[in-house]
Amino acid sequence: MKESVAKPIYNITPFTLLDYPHKSACILWFAGCNMRCLYCYNPEIVLGKGSISIAEVISFLHSRKNLLDAVVFSGGESLLHCNIISLINEVKKMGFLVKIDTNGSRPEILRLLLENNLIDYLALDFKAMPADFEKITQSALFLPFEKSLDLLIESGIPFEVRTTVHSDLISEKQLRTMIAYLEKKQYSGIYYIQYFVNNVITLEKLNYSYRELDDKKLSTSGIKVQIRA
Ligand code: SF4
Secondary structure, three states: OOOOOOOOEEEEEEEEOOOOOOOOEEEEEEOOOOOOOOOOOOHHHHHOOOOEOHHHHHHHHHHHOOOOOEEEEEEOOHHHOOOHHHHHHHHHHOOOEEEEEEOOOOHHHHHHHHHOOOOOEEEEEOOOOHHHHHHHHOOOOHHHHHHHHHHHHHHOOOEEEEEEEOOOOOOHHHHHHHHHHHHHHOOOOEEEEEEOOOOOOOOOOOOOOOOOOOOOOOOOOOOEEEEEO
């Protein structure tokens, strides 16, 4: 994983109403990731270098004070950046809500952020169960992911768990195992399923993915499953 400390941000989406539930936000796209998910839609961000410095981000955010509700930290994996805690601290002091999109691989950073009340909302990617995790993410990071999930459940902050489903990579049976795992963990939020989007550039070339879950009853007594359009 290469990370530019001086210019860690690949790009900024200046305005969105789609990413932070019911809030206006901008998105900071951090370059670099410690996973290589086969279906990753952002190979240029994962493999590329940033071109925007922290100072430039701060200056941009000053110009958006009172215009935006929130800042979304996405990527890549923003929690890999060595100054992420101080940056998030500064963003909070400016009055923005903070949302983190994460693959869950940095529980030690997550713990510090939670202890300091620096996260308002978080989206955690649940890639797969241990048997399939390495194949899908090309990493051995299931245990850190699990630690992050445990920390979030314990913290009580609002967060969501979500999974991208490619029909070649996650079968209905595998998905039901993941649902049972979340139930055992006593996750209480909605579990979002996002179908893989065909015909876009991804990290690895994949076959066509079929939407095979629409008519399946996936929710259980403990876990509400929702397919995201
Ligand atoms: S999909 Fe995987 S490789 Fe792509 S940014 Fe997310 S965690 Fe990293």
